[in-house]
Amino acid sequence: MFCYQCEQTTRAESGSGCATAKGVCGKDETTADLQDLLIYQLKGIGQYSMRLHALGKPDAAADAFVRHAMFTTLTNVNFSRARFVEMIAEAAKVRDRLRDAYEAATPGTPRLGGPAAFVPAAALPDLLQQANIASVRAGLDLVGEDVVGLRALVLYGLKGVAAYAHHADVLGQSRDEVGAGIAHALDLLASDPADIGVLLEESLALGRLNFKVMELLDAANTGTYGIPAPTQVRTTPVAGKAILVSGHDLLDLQRVLEAVKGTSINVYTHGELLPAHSYPNLRACPNLAGNYGSAWQNQQLEFAAFPGPIVMTSNCLIEPQPSYRNRIFTSGPVGWPGVRHIADGNFAQVVQAANALPGFAETAPEKTILVGFGRNAVLSVAGQVIEAVKSGAVKHFFLIGGCDGAAPGRNYYTDFAEKAPKDTVLLTLGCGKFRFNMEDHGDIGGIPRLLDVGQCNDSYSAIQIALALANAFQCGVNELPLSLVVSWFEQKAAAVLLTLLALGVRNVRLGPSLPAFLTPALIGVLVEKFGVQPITTAEADIAASLARSAA
Amino acid sequence: MEITLVTRDGERLRFPIAQSDVLAGAEAAGYFLPAMCHEGTCGQCQARVAKGSYEMGKHDPAMLPKSDPAAVLLCRCIPKEDLTVELPYNRAQVLHQKVPVRKAAITAMQPAWEGAVSLTLRLEPDAETGSAAEFAPGQYMELTPPGTDIRRAYSLANLPNWEGLLEFIIRIHKGGAFSTWLAEQAKVGDIMTVRGPLGAFVLDEMSTRPRCFVGGGCGLAPILSMLRHMGEFQDSNAVHLIFGANRECEIPPPAELESLRATLPQLNMSLAVVQPDEEWDGFHGTAPAALRQHLADSTEPVDVYACGPPRMLEVIEDLLRQRGRGDRLIAERI
Missing domain, CATH: 3.40.50.2030 (Rossmann fold)
Incomplete structure (x- = not known):
């Protein structure tokens, strides 16, 4: 077993990652190895799927299978090895179907190799013997840590894209271009890419794809359940x-x-x-x-x-x-x-x-919190917000969003919300909000200081708010009095980060720790090329954000 | 002084302790470990002291394996300094709340097989716990007949359910207090007191090893529950059941065992009879002997789940040690 896909992975000077019989998340070695094998098979499916998309013969059911299967391998989703054994068998059938379709459409083409040719063993012990080939660190000796880390960034970003796309799928919203984009990334990973430039470009392509997926998910949610309102x-x-x-x-x-x-x-x-x-x-x-x-x-x-x-x-x-x-x-x-x-x-x-089961015996005294500040709700009062900024009543916006987790370092986000000056507005999304959303943060001229945009799945809404404000102020997002303070935990957050980078959003403060799969050199790229900043302390980061805004 | 409990899955639980046995100290700290008699006689709270000195209060030495001098009964283990104690079960089996005590009505009583009665109870709904029968397959409940202070532990044979049903297979011991009550006084509608669920004899569902279940007589009850659970969840682990009896008439009816195969197609069985009739074509001998034969051709480590008397469990423990394949014994004494 080797897994370092989430924020809570084991950290050590000698090298980070969960490599014992059980990961920090509770995933055991067998399940981890089966997940690796399933991902390996999905790369094989991607090889055929990418080519079928190019031929205009996509297999929508196979694309949906890939999205669902990838979702099962996200952190804290599926720990059931029985289900993975079933999915591995199913993946082999899906691959066979795509191979037959591809070979029928391109007679005489040599059969594809690599993951596309993988034959999973029938019995569990034999299957586990095959897992080495599928390890996320396979090929390390050949290509080095930086390439392995970038491949991991692409894979984990891809998992996040697939998860969001699956959420849209279940509400009946899917597009061929999403299937094609995911297949493209899987096909690239199947080729054991070693070119850092190519991998970085694929990461950004996934960020762009994720923006479309999140738009699709937004349409699925609002189309099915209406426009969120406070x-x-x-x-x-x-x-x-x-x-x-x-x-x-x-x-x-x-x-x-x-x-x-x-x-x-x-x-x-x-x-x-x-x-x-x-x-x-x-x-x-x-x-x-x-x-x-x-x-x-x-x-x-x-x-x-x-x-x-x-x-x-x-x-x-x-x-x-x-x-x-x-x-x-x-x-x-x-x-x-x-x-x-x-x-x-x-x-x-x-x-x-x-x-x-007994249910609640008593009704507790009523307490409430305010939610529902998606893009429509916020933009419906855009005029008021813009006036508040122009008059100086609102000095700055902080988007404190992302995942929560158990690490003590996540108190940073509570501190940040508490210590942000009273003339700043806090936008939030994801479960990181539970660090501070039960507190009364007051209002500025009738605008609540804490605006809950929604789930992490609603990142599209937050980006739309930023773009609309930039439009209103006739500037770029990076020139807005807005700072993004992002807490990550699992792979959907990795996808959102790639989207922000692909959109050119700079100065994202990322914490509580940086991904273990990114080497110092890769972090250097994120810092220098995209302005990503590791968090420091709430006080220092608030001060730095406001100073940038004032400048 | 401080106690460190190390669970089978490597979790460490630490708590301070003053003048008490380790079990009571753990309960004072909010950790409810599998235990039953609290008097050093049932063997339920057996564990192993890896580090530190202690005194053992009065207990039944038969409840401790002779092969391991570090084995203790936690209800009788008084620390003299900081102790590190290895628990033979996972963190998940350590409860954080007191064991529920509820009322349940007898809904059915019928002979199970020779010398055994099948008893079905239905939990009475109450405000605190509702009416659901929640337990882990393999666990047991303590039953107290109405108007008595008799308290006996019996394993559940059925699956957790929302109807509140609890099914037990109870062996009738001539002259036994509970057996006498069951045979002479118990009737449908009687309200009993039930305390539980209790016990750490449960499946390690994360394990991929083949499972071998060994039981005899009423030792089949928790095994039935575990096998039914595996069937319900379409568990794909290889599984073998060894049922031991002295005579053929003590073997459960074939329909009972065959119904298991309907949901658990990979289930194989060995029926071991010590004193069979001449035409008996099953295994001739004890359950541990049948286990020895079953494991003879296997090199893979196995999880053995055994429920039976201390002597049977000791024999199995020796057998697995001699085999030297790193097998695990998950056991319940009856």
Whole structure:
């Protein structure tokens, strides 16, 4: 096993990465090796898929399989080796189908080699023997750390793109160009690229592709559930039977709400599903009672204390404790051995569990937080915001966004929000917001100082806000009184970072630590070419941001 | 003084301790370790002291393996200095909350096989815990008949469920307090007190090794639950069941075992009978002997899940040690 795809990976002077029997996330060696093999097969599928796209003969089902399969390998998504064994068998069939289609369309073409020719073993022990070929560090001796690190950047960015694209898929939004872009990157990785320039260009191409994917996801979400609007969300429980839905997937939440329709069961959102309350078509469901708990890393305590079933619809899942293992369900790409998985969107047994479990005995005093400041809500008051900037009432905008996590260094983001001057506006998205969103940050002339843009999946909305402000001020995004303070944890954040770099957004402050897969030389490139800045302290970074703004 | 508990999966739990046994100290610190009698007689809290000196209070020496001088019963282990204790189970088996005590009504009683009764209870809904039967397959509950202070531990044979059903297979011991009550007084509708779930005899679902289950008599109950769970979750691990009995009539009805194969197609079985009839075509001998035969051709390390009397478990432990393949024994004493 070797994995260094997330922020919490083991760090050591001698070299970072999880390389023991179990990763920090709880992923064991077998599962990690099976994930590597699956990714290797996806590269093989990408080889054929890229060529079929070029021939105008894409296989939409294969593209969707790739997106879903890549999503299962993100941090804290799927730990079920049984599911990976199934997917490896399925991937071989998909590859065969594409190979047949490609060879039928191009008679006489020599058969493709590399991952496209890989034959997975039938039995698990033999399969694990094959895993070395698929390691993310394969070829290190030949090409060195910098190339391996850049390949990892492309792969992890690609995983993030695939995850966002899968979220759009389930709501019926997909485009051939997304499948083609993902296939292009997989095909490149299948060729064991060693040219740093080519890999850097592919990283930026993925950033551009991700921007389109996020636009697609935005269209899927708003097209299905309406335009998010500012909404007060209850954060304290109401007496009665209860279901908790966590992760990011709005469709699964909708299905749970449909399953409890006509009952008195209260449905609560957890973590990254908080912004669901701002969508009119979800908010209208009377069973949607409020938000419970905080960010993913606190789930073991929060789920143990929740008196009903829990549905985990996407990342981030951590090892379910015995006290709630029977009443947690996974759906979509998520899995854990011995935890019930709902593959067909039928949440009837979750409702059955809710009826059998005690629910909340009492209604707690009401507390609320305000969410729903997507691009439409913010831009609807753009005139007011622009005036506030021109009058000096608003000196600066900070976008404090991204993932949360357990590392103590993440207190930086709480400090940042607390210490930002009162004449600055804080935009936030992702689950990193739980570090500071329960506090009252006040308002500036009626504009709340803390504007919750949504999930990390809503990064498109945040970028649109920045672009619209730049347009209004007739300047570039980098000239706006705006600083991006990004916390990363998993691979969707890597995709968003690539998008920001591809859009030419400079001076992104990145933390709490920099990706372990980036070597000092690669970090040097990010710093020099793209102006990426590692975080220091909240005070120093606030001061530096404001100084830049004043200059 | 400080105690460091090291779980099988390498997690370390540290807590201070004053004048108490390690089990009580752990509970005071909020860690509820698998334990039953708290009196040094059931062997449930067995662990191993890797570092530090201690005294063992009064206990049944038969509950400790002779092969390991560092083995202790945590309920009788009084530290004399800082201790590092190795636990034979994962972090996930250490609870953070007290064990629930609930009421359950008898809904069915019927003979299971010779000398054994199948008892089904349904949990009474209460405000604190609702009505769901939540446990890990392999765990047990302590049952107390109405109007008595008898408390006996029996493993659950069914799967966790939302109907609140608890199924047990109970061996009738002549003259035993619980057996006598069950045989002479118990009736459908009686309300019993149930404490649990308890126990660390559960599947290590992250392990990819072949699993071999060894049980006899009522030792089949937790194994049935685990096998049913594997079936429900379409677990793909190789799996072999060895059921031991003294006589053929003590073997569960074929339908019971065959129904397992319907959901777990890779399941193989050995039925071991010590004193069979002449026409018996299964294994002739004890369950550990059948295990020895089963493992004879295998070089792969195996996870052996065994539920039975201390003597049987010792024999299996010796057998696995001699085999020298790094097998693991996950055991429950009855």
